[in-house]
Amino acid sequence: MHIIKLSAIDSTNTYLKTLCAEMPVDDYTVVITENQTKGRGQMGSVWNSQSSKNLIFSVFKSLSCFEIQYPFYISMVASLAVVKALEGFDIPKLNVKWPNDILSENKKVCGILIENAIKQGRYASSIIGMGLNVNQTEFENLPKASSLKLITGKTFDLEELAHRIIKQLQTYFELLRQSKLEVLKEEYESYLFRKNKxxxxxxxxxxxxxxxxxxxxxxxxxxxxxxxxxxxxxxxxxxxxxx
The missing domain is CATH 2.30.30.100 (SH3 type barrels.)
Structure with missing residues (x-):
């Protein structure tokens, strides 16, 4: 695992995409920043974060050994990786708000932005960007946002969180590589926010x-x-x- 640490960048996804265009990038190359100035979310929404308080990173995943028929399973993999990692830190009442916002106690703690690259009609790679609210305690005009510290009262080590999430990404991508689609879908739906309500x-x-x-x-x-x-x-x- 190759980790690139930056003090500030406009977007870790953009940085990693540019890097991929310039040179070969190793599988599970990670770009982490203390401050992201132009964070993006689903549907072009803006994601803001206090410097050094939260975990902001992107992961490059090669899909050369995968038969990806349904790219949404990449989103499932990413969502499950975050949920499982956070369960290891005893974060309570975790859910996935469709498609891939991670909630704890009905408040958003993590957003995920996935950008896939297609070459010769096949999914060649994926860049998975994550913004996890960790030690930030104020979210002005964001009543549905929270952080791990607000929820638990504890301060968390950002690097340890990143390593746990990446380890879970590797686990769930292996299931995807093995085409264990039913297993992934069943587990994803078990965390689906407001399912059957x-x-x-x-x-x-x-x-x-x-x-x-x-x-x-x-x-x-x-x-x-x-x-x-x-x-x-x-x-x-x-x-x-x-x-």
């Missing part, structure tokens, strides 16, 4: 409706039971789960 959603037009999350598809669509137990699939751009 009546929930409120908002669609792209702003219309609110009720439904019950049942599962996710192989392609990453959220499968929701509506009235009369009709199951409808939604992708990330068309639905928002309201707490």
């Amino acid at each position: 009546p929930s409120t959603f908002k669609n792209a037009e702003g219309f609110m409706f009720s439904g019950i999350i049942k599962s996710v598809s192989d392609t990453g669509m959220l499968q929701v039971a509506l009235e009369d137990n009709l199951i409808k699939e939604f992708d990330l751009k068309t639905i928002t789960l309201l707490y």
